[in-house]
Amino acid sequence: MSTDTGRGAGLTVGAVADLVGVSVRTLHHWDRIGLVPPSGRTWSDYRVYSDDDVARIHRVLVYRELGFPLAQIGELLDDPDVDEDAHLTRQRALLVERISHLQEMVSAVDRLKEASAVNAPLTPEERAEIFGTDWKEEYQEEAEQRWGDTPQWAQSQQRSAAMSKEDWKRVKAEGDALNADLGAAKRAGVAPGSDEANALAERHRASISQFYDCTVSMQVCLARMYVQDERFTATYDTVEPGLASWLREVVEANARANGVDPDTATWG
Numbered sequence: 001m002s003t004d005t006g007r008g009a010g011l012t013v014g015a016v017a018d019l020v021g022v023s024v025r026t027l028h029h030w031d032r033i034g035l036v037p038p039s040g041r042t043w044s045d046y047r048v049y050s051d052d053d054v055a056r057i058h059r060v061l062v063y064r065e066l067g068f069p070l071a072q073i074g075e076l077l078d079d080p081d082v083d084e085d086a087h088l089t090r091q092r093a094l095l096v097e098r099i100s101h102l103q104e105m106v107s108a109v110d111r112l113k114e115a116s117a118v119n120a121p122l123t124p125e126e127r128a129e130i131f132g133t134d135w136k137e138e139y140q141e142e143a144e145q146r147w148g149d150t151p152q153w154a155q156s157q158q159r160s161a162a163m164s165k166e167d168w169k170r171v172k173a174e175g176d177a178l179n180a181d182l183g184a185a186k187r188a189g190v191a192p193g194s195d196e197a198n199a200l201a202e203r204h205r206a207s208i209s210q211f212y213d214c215t216v217s218m219q220v221c222l223a224r225m226y227v228q229d230e231r232f233t234a235t236y237d238t239v240e241p242g243l244a245s246w247l248r249e250v251v252e253a254n255a256r257a258n259g260v261d262p263d264t265a266t267w268g
Contacts, residue, residue, distance in 0.1 A: 010040035010048030020057050027057075035074050036060060062091045066098065106179055106235045152212035159211055171210065178207055182247060183240035192246070193253035201254035204247070216258045220265035223251035 017024045030036040036057050040048040049057075056077060063073040076082070082090075163171075182200060190196050201219070208214040208222070226232045226244040236244035252262035 010038070010042070010050050011054065012046070012048055013038070016049045016054060016057065019054065020061065022057075022061070030057075030060070030070075033070065033074075035070055059087060059091070062095070066091075066094050102238045103176065103179070106238050152214075152218075155212040175207060178203060179236075179239050182236075183243055186240045186243050186246045192249040193257070197250045198254045198257060201250050204251070216255050216260045217265040218267055219251055220255050220260065220262045221267045223248040224265075 011019065013024050013027050017027055027036070031038065036049075036053060038047040038049045039053055040050045042048055059077060060070075060073055063076065064070070068076070077087070182204070185196065185200055190200075205214050205216070205219045208219065214222075226236060227248050233244040236247060240246075255262050255265065
């Protein structure tokens with residue numbers, strides 16, 4: 001769909017929809033409720049979106065992603081006492097807060113599922129204090145169904161029972177730091193099989209071995225699960241897109257360096 005130039009060039013609703021990744025129907029709705037009406041006109045009097053309109057759409061998308069209702073978004077954007085820099089500052093602060101919350105969830109899921117930490121003798125209040133409020137009771141049931149008849153499960157229960165609340169706080173802090181370092185290494189382009197990557201793989205295995213003796217072969221099986229189970233993939237990829245797959249490559253390369261064939265690795 002083309003636009004005329006004259007009274008001012010602009011983008012048609014279809015072009016804007018493709019540009020920002022929303023449907024034409026959504027843009028028409030936002031136009032009808034006055035949230036983002038196209039302000040430009042072509043010579044043929046066809047309404048088009050200006051650069052400022054598109055910038056407003058991007059601000060709407062950020063606020064919507066943060067959970068704000070459209071009515072409140074309109075009030076925020078139309079507040080005469082709030083300038084562009086203030087909008088961006090507020091949006092950035094909200095995004096940082098959300099990222100921090102998601103990273104806490106990642107750490108909680110890792111600890112509670114991967115290391116069977118849900119079997120710790122902590123009260124629900126203590127678990128919420130340490131791991132946040134987003135972990136699920138069913139993690140314990142699923143973990144027991146999957147590993148309940150293994151020596152590692154029994155070992156994990158025994159070690160967990162001996163851990164204090166301060167121990168769990170340390171575990172969470174170390175898990176957060178490990179995830180952050182894994183994400184940073186992925187972003188920096190650290191290659192699987194390199195000394196740095198192998199050191200991270202061993203650090204990852206050591207974090208699991210706090211709960212049960214995790215062999216290189218077991219670690220390969222866990223890393224394989226990270227990309228097969230979408231919940232694990234989501235927790236790692238929240239830290240850094242593609243992190244789950246990268247971590248699997250790192251673990252498998254380290255396994256080869258330790259004489260273990262990832263293709264034939266088994267639990268045990």
